[in-house]
Every structure is written in C-alpha cells, then in structure tokens.
Amino acid sequence: MESPLVPYLPILAVLLLAGLMAMAIPALTTRLGPRSVNPIKSESFECGNPTLGTARQRFAVKFYVVALLFIVFDVEAVFLYPWAVNFRALGWFGYGTMLMFASTLVMGLVYIWKKGALEWES
Amino acid sequence: MKMKKWIEVSLAIGFIIGALYGLMAAAYGLSGLLEGLLKDKFGVSGGAGFANLLVLMLGCVMVIATALTLAERKWSAMMQDRIGPNRATIDIGPLKGRALGGVPHIVTDVLKLLTKEDFQPATASKFLFNLGPILAFAPVFALFAIVPVGPTLEVAGQKVGLYVANPDFGLLYMLGIASLAVYGTSLAGWASNNKFALLGGVRASSQMISYEVALGLSLVGMMIAFGTVQLAGPTGMSEMQGHYLWKATVGGLDVGIPAWGFLLQPVGFILFFAAAFAETKRAPFDVPEGESEIIGYFVEYSGMKFGLFMIAEFVEVVVLSGVLTAIFFGGWTLPFGNEALASVGFFQDHPWVLGALFATIFWVKVILLCYLQLAIRWTFPRFRYDQIQTLGWKILLPMGLVNLFVTGALILWDPTLRSLAIAGGLEIALIAAVTLVPRGGAKDEHAEDHGHGGHGAHGATDAAAPALAAHH
Numbered sequence: 001m002e003s004p005l006v007p008y009l010p011i012l013a014v015l016l017l018a019g020l021m022a023m024a025i026p027a028l029t030t031r032l033g034p035r036s037v038n039p040i041k042s043e044s045f046e047c048g049n050p051t052l053g054t055a056r057q058r059f060a061v062k063f064y065v066v067a068l069l070f071i072v073f074d075v076e077a078v079f080l081y082p083w084a085v086n087f088r089a090l091g092w093f094g095y096g097t098m099l100m101f102a103s104t105l106v107m108g109l110v111y112i113w114k115k116g117a118l119e120w121e122s
Numbered sequence: 123m124k125m126k127k128w129i130e131v132s133l134a135i136g137f138i139i140g141a142l143y144g145l146m147a148a149a150y151g152l153s154g155l156l157e158g159l160l161k162d163k164f165g166v167s168g169g170a171g172f173a174n175l176l177v178l179m180l181g182c183v184m185v186i187a188t189a190l191t192l193a194e195r196k197w198s199a200m201m202q203d204r205i206g207p208n209r210a211t212i213d214i215g216p217l218k219g220r221a222l223g224g225v226p227h228i229v230t231d232v233l234k235l236l237t238k239e240d241f242q243p244a245t246a247s248k249f250l251f252n253l254g255p256i257l258a259f260a261p262v263f264a265l266f267a268i269v270p271v272g273p274t275l276e277v278a279g280q281k282v283g284l285y286v287a288n289p290d291f292g293l294l295y296m297l298g299i300a301s302l303a304v305y306g307t308s309l310a311g312w313a314s315n316n317k318f319a320l321l322g323g324v325r326a327s328s329q330m331i332s333y334e335v336a337l338g339l340s341l342v343g344m345m346i347a348f349g350t351v352q353l354a355g356p357t358g359m360s361e362m363q364g365h366y367l368w369k370a371t372v373g374g375l376d377v378g379i380p381a382w383g384f385l386l387q388p389v390g391f392i393l394f395f396a397a398a399f400a401e402t403k404r405a406p407f408d409v410p411e412g413e414s415e416i417i418g419y420f421v422e423y424s425g426m427k428f429g430l431f432m433i434a435e436f437v438e439v440v441v442l443s444g445v446l447t448a449i450f451f452g453g454w455t456l457p458f459g460n461e462a463l464a465s466v467g468f469f470q471d472h473p474w475v476l477g478a479l480f481a482t483i484f485w486v487k488v489i490l491l492c493y494l495q496l497a498i499r500w501t502f503p504r505f506r507y508d509q510i511q512t513l514g515w516k517i518l519l520p521m522g523l524v525n526l527f528v529t530g531a532l533i534l535w536d537p538t539l540r541s542l543a544i545a546g547g548l549e550i551a552l553i554a555a556v557t558l559v560p561r562g563g564a565k566d567e568h569a570e571d572h573g574h575g576g577h578g579a580h581g582a583t584d585a586a587a588p589a590l591a592a593h594h
Binding site: 054109 | 166167168171172174175179235236237238239240241242243244245246252255256257259260261263264267286287288289294295314315316317318319320321324327328331332334335338339342345346349350351421422425426427429430507508511512515516519520523526527530531533534537
C-alpha cells in the first residue's frame, strides 16, 4: 500500500531542485570571480557620494498601512476559495451568504477609501 | 534581400517548433520509461513527474527564459528601430563574423556575469544578503510544477501526463508559492543596508502584496465556473476548457466555441494579467527598480547574484505565460478540430505523436504570450507609484468583487456556462470598443496634426491613463 503522500513527491523534488539551483548559481560566481576588497568600495553605493548614515531608518507609514489592508482582503480571498469550489452544491443560499460576507468587507473598503487610507499622495 | 530574410525567419521559427515537438515526444518517452522503472523497482508511482521535472522545467522553462534575455534585447531593438545585440560572434569556419541573430550573446552574457566579482557591502547583513536572490528565484521556478503541458496518455504501458505534479489544490499551490517571492525582494532591499535598495525593497513588497489581493480574487470566477482548483487531469481546469459550449460538425471536423477561460472570464483574465504583471515588477510596473531613478532593491548585487534576480524575472514571464495558457487559453487544446484529430487512426495507434503535437501547441501559445508581455513592457511608460496603488486598490479590487458576483449569478442562473460566455463576449466587445474608439477625438487629432511624439507612445499613454484619470 502506497503512502498517500507519494503523489506529492515530485513537488518536494521541485522545491529541492529550485532551492539547489538558486544556491548553486551564485556559488559559481563566488568561485569564478576575482576578489579585491578595499574600504571605499565596501561602502554602500549612493551615486558616488560619501555614504551618509545607515539605511536602518524609519520609512513612510504608508507601506505599513498597505500591509495591514492586504491582510484583511487577502484573508477574504482565502474564505472565497472553499465556497468557489462547492459553488453549485451551495446554490443561491451560499451565494446570498457570501454576498453578505463580501458586503461587510466592501463597507470596510468604502470606509478606508473615504478615510483616505488609499490616497498615496497626501 | 527581403526574400532571403523571410526564408531565414521562417526557417528559424520552423526549427524552434520542431525542437519543441522533439522535446515533447522525448518527454513522453522518458516519462513512460521512468514511471515503469520506478514502479518495477520500488513500487511507487510518480516517475513521470521526475522525468517532466527534467524535460519541462529544466529543458523548456529555463531554456525559454534564457532565450528571452536575448529576445528582449532583440525585440526591443526591433520596436525602437535599432539593430540590437550583434557583436558576439563564433569565429569558427563559415560562422566567422556572422551575428547569428545575436544568439552568441546568450553565452557571453552568462560568462560575463559568472566571472564578475562577487561583491558585498561591508555594512550588509551577510546571511540575509545571500538569502535574497535565492528566495527571489526559487519560488518563481517552482511555480511551473502544476502547469499541465500535454494530455494524459498511455506510453510504454504506463499512464503518463505531461505535468510534474497534479495536486488537487493546484491553484492554491500556485498562489501560495507565488506569494513567497515577495520575501526575496524585500529581504534583498533591507539586507543591503543601502537607502536606495531599502526604498526599492519596500516599494516592491508593498506593490506585490497590493496586487496579490486582486490576483487571488481574479481566479475565483474560474474556480466557480469549473468547480475546481485543480489544473491538470480530466476534471482539471485546463482540460475542461477544451469542451465545446456550442458545437457543430462540418465535414468530419468539429467546430464550435470552446469554453476557454478568456471567453468565460474576460474581466477575470484582465485582472489576473494586470495583477500578475505587477508581480513580475516589469515595466510599466517597474518602480521597485526604476533604473533611471533609484536602481532598485538589487543595487548592491553583482555577478550572478544580480543575474539570479534578472533570470527570476524572465522565468516569471515564462511561468506566467504558462499559467495564463493553462487557465485562460485552453491549455494544450486547439479552438477547433480536437476530436477530429483524436479520431485519426494513426494517432490512435501512436497516441504520443498526437500528445506531443498538443504539447507543442501549448508551448507556441506560451511563446506568443511571452511576446505579448515583452511588447507591453517596451511600449508602456512607467506608472507613478501612487497610480500603481490606485490601480490595485481602487480599480482592480472592486472590479474583481463585482466580476465575482456577476459570474456567480450567471452560473446559478444557467449552469451550462453558455450565458456566461455570451456575457463574456459582450464584455470583450465593450472593452474593445472602449480601447479602439478614440476619446476626446478633437484633441487627439490636434495632437497628431502637430506630430507630438511617436504614435505608439501616444496610444500607450492613452490606453493606460483613462481608468486612472477617472478617479482623480
């Protein structure tokens, strides 16, 4: 009796191969390329000017807002998949239920839209 | 001169298609052999998957992606009226001094990248800096595993299909693995400890997660239509598209309108294409790079580490074309005549001959879609970053939700999918009308009378702008 996981062996092989290739290709450069280190070259590149401070700084809060919104709406999409696969079996009842679920999220979308969370330039 | 050029081009195209056919026939043969071997020796199935891993992913995806690095330079040269790469030559016998369409440049590019210094800034986080390109490349490459390339046939007494794996969670695997790629770019940007790289990295991650929402929503319509997230196999999305919605038989040839995804879900197709295009971070969505302003998240990378980011981009183009073909363009099926072909006696005796033919059709579709992506990349101007976010959140996301529930209602109303196809046809006509009919005609003619800029660039700006302008 075959293990039920056997059909997924090729996927495991693909992931391993992808990881190995991604590690082997840059490793080749490390072997083949020349090496010469000097302190000026090792500075981080700022268009030829002397480096000013570190890059470990705060950055615009807008990027965090997008990340928060992403979680809300991507989880919504995840909830849609099981419904989509059983769509015909659930019929109009499932459709109505999902419409209600989605409309609460659309209200959220309208709210953040009106609040200006989606305005990049402000 | 003109005639000679035509002959050369058609010979090259014929050679590519012939090579693809040969590869696909070899894929079937190797799959059958390996499947049988593994079953006899170890009693496990899945040998076909390993064979396809070698032939389809290493043999086709990687080779097409590598060839695209040249194709992009050559095609962009064609579009901009330049000659393109023609300097590298192979100085052996009759080949001496001939450009060969720039093909030697593929080899010289790889050699150049491999022999560059592997540079690391002193302030970078070593481990994460090295992890960045790995995480950018590996998920993109692994994506292709679920894409079915050809029909399932009996070869050497084994039932083999031309896919690496056929899990019943196919599309979920795709969405899950695709979202891993965002770590590569954001890690690369952060670990470089460079302000430009950091800006590129946060731009990239913000853009990619914004479009992932639309990416996820755009496919729900297709999942509803076929009631599955599986791609390969007789109940998979790819093969179900080969069934006819309306069918007629004309002189033994079956013609009709197949249930291809872009006909059932034109809006879903556009959403998916736009969102996936934004995920590839290529122009017009290339603000994470913006080579003329911030250089991007890979500014500190050199040699093949940079090359890995670059090749990941091209692999993404090929994989996206493959996924689009499988979900929206009927996979390996032809729009007509599939049944007529399958009933030919010779093909029934030697199923792999027909199977390889279908698989070749798949790859031809993939290459055409690659060309479409490169054409978009070289004709559209770059979006501003606020335009990108507006497009993702204020246009694609609401459009996806509306499309989803309209599709659902149409399917519940008519489960045969025919009214969905009619609605899809109307949507395509509407989109074509909106795109082709000039808006504000007087102004356009005025601009053209005075010869402002090239026509191509003008049209491209026009096509991109209206949807965005509507919201400002």
